[in-house]
Amino acid sequence: MPELPEVETVRRGLAPHLEGQRLVRVQVRRAGLRIPFPPDFVQALTGQRVTQLERRAKYLLAHLETQRTLIMHLGMSGRFTLTAPGRPMAETGPHDHVQIDTEAGMRIAYTDPRRFGVMTLSDPGAAAQHKLLRDLGIEPLSGALSGPALTGALKSRRTALKAALLDQRIVAGIGNIYACEALHRAGLSPRRLSCTVNGVRAARLADAIRSVLTDAIAAGGSSLRDYVGADGTLGYFQYSFSVYDRAATPCPKPRCKGTIERITQGGRSTFYCGRCQK
DNA sequence: CTTACGGCCTGTACGC
DNA sequence: TGCGTACAGGCCGTAA
Secondary structure (H helix, E strand, O other): OOOHHHHHHHHHHHHHHHOOOEEEEEEEOOOEOOOEOOOOHHHHHOOOEEEEEEEEOOEEEEEEOOOOEEEEEOOOOOEEEEEOOOOOOOOOOOOEEEEEEEOOOOEEEEEOOOOOOEEEEOOOOOHHHOOOOOOOOEOOOOOOOOHHHHHHHHOOOOOEHHHHHHOOOOEOOOOHHHHHHHHHHHOOOOOOEHHHOOHHHHHHHHHHHHHHHHHHHHOOOOOOOOOOOOOOOOOOHHHHOOOOOOOOOEOOOOOOOOEEEEEEEOOEEEEEEOOOOO
16 A cells, blocks of 8 residues: 555654653554564553654654564555544454554544554664664655756666666665656656666656655645555545556656556566657 | 465456 | 455465
């Protein structure tokens, strides 16, 4: 489900209810998600105060007073729902795996039918060195994303450009939707060999990645199927897709007479215009 | 070392 | 209606 814009939208929804708050009760309803919870998971969280809720790539990082960090990933189908004090509690469903109650009485429930998500804890002060985070590449909205930085990251890769954009070690936070959309904005073919992207093409790609992610965040992310923001509102960037899931429709680029095609790369669907993406 | 592929798990949409 | 198949926003381990 969620790529960087959706995770950032969730972060913005959760932050006011987590930052500065003490976690008074933590319940887990199974032994883990994609990976098991650490043995001391509940104990290490209970009674702790969250100092800051940060996002790195598609990960949410809740930093605790103990200097440990709750590392969270939504996988494909992960979702948070908030229930304010005094509001009727939603009935617990079979895919509600974690519940966290804050001292303000807010209940934060994590639901994830496919269980591809992750919740785990870092060692004190060592979140950035955690195995899940240490190999992540350029953070696209940090200012580190530039044409030369992309050129450097892509020059040794002998894969299709689309596959390289999905590799979190190169640019972190892009998923299937925004890879397709960024390549269309940049006018670059998803099939192009990664190492051929340099100079003006790399600069265009850096701009396209930044702009598509920024636009999507401004729209509250993309709501497909079951994705909703933390406050239950729906993002609407899906109405702005140029290529994703738009096979056989006309290319929206002005004066381009192409038609959007769907191909398979690395087992994933790629949507692009063969006319204006070279 | 790099790259390609299957698997993880469940839900949904679609064709017959 | 029921069943089988394909596919879904991600990532990892293994094989080549």
